[in-house]
Amino acid sequence: MSTHDLARGHSSATLSEASGLPVALCPRIRSLWAGARLCGPAFTVQGAGGDNFALHHAVLKAPPGSVLVADLGGARHGHWGEILTVAAQQRGITGLLIDGGVRDAAETQALGFPVFSRNNSILGTRKDFPGVFACPVKVGGVTVHTGDLVVGDVDGAVALPAPDTEVILDRADARVAHERDLMKLLREGRSTLELYDNFETLGR
Template identity: 70%
Template sequence: MPGAWPGARLCGPAFTVQGAGGDNLALHHAVAEAPAGHVLVVDVGGAAFGHWGEILTVAAQARGLTGLLIDGGVRDRAELERLGFPVFSRNDAIGGTRKDFPGVLGRPIRVGGVEVGTGDLVVGDADGVVAIASADIERILGAADARVEKEQDIITQLCTGRATLDLYPFGRQAAQRS
């Protein structure tokens, strides 16, 4: 799911919300209940309604929330960017919503086909969004740090004139197959 504005970046523990397509009452409840520092992660079934916009963004920022990942539509992109609130959504939609379903908060949900639970780590940038199960965070972040360190070493070597074929084993494997 893409960010609602260029440069949007998201990182924090998830606070999950099961809502209903075309209804944003669950989001109002979530903004009131979610702990500061959390990212709202919302399943509204991919519905193309403006579930979230400027008003909920200001409310979320006032409560110390750090972003939104929603499997559904949002509106007010320009205002979201101006406010610097990172939002990653399935689509953009101007259509209004009803306020009937209070939602289910803090239970595992599915967003983009991925199960996310409250407390899982959610990270998003221009390349997309990932969710890391809370039990795996330390291991995954350790592996990510090691990969970044290895890639920095490779970039340094590339800048000195080395070729990718020299630095990765696929070059040797391809040569051996010839």
């Protein structure tokens, strides 16, 4: 299984709360298709908006098992589609997180390849800038480094700093166990106000 046992099954929301860090990406970055789940170590790509040449190079450079994390400046172009998806799957890449646009949503869903993007667009791209790789990139307002753990689901996406990942996962385990106890008490008739000191700690 690995990849921290697929982030131990935790949701993006749980990991964000457990981290205590600004790891949650901008809510505008969403899954391209319903039910997509992203989980894996980042391989970072600095591209140029409206140009997808860097993504073609990244597919060849990224190690198997990695998630491509690409900064395309939020550009509203279809930087990624069915052809790149098939190429990425053949290389063992497990997903894409991109601050920019993509296309071919139905085809990507049929292939089962998780993509999280800022928008869905059919605007064409050029192929001029070969890209910069394994450098820090800013995606959805969060700086991501190669090796950081990326998790995305229906609620959003997070990027957990590699040095802190195990601690965050342990905190998430504890948080889920605590919430399980709270749910049991709520089903027994207790109120949320009884179970939390104040509204600030309620959090939901």
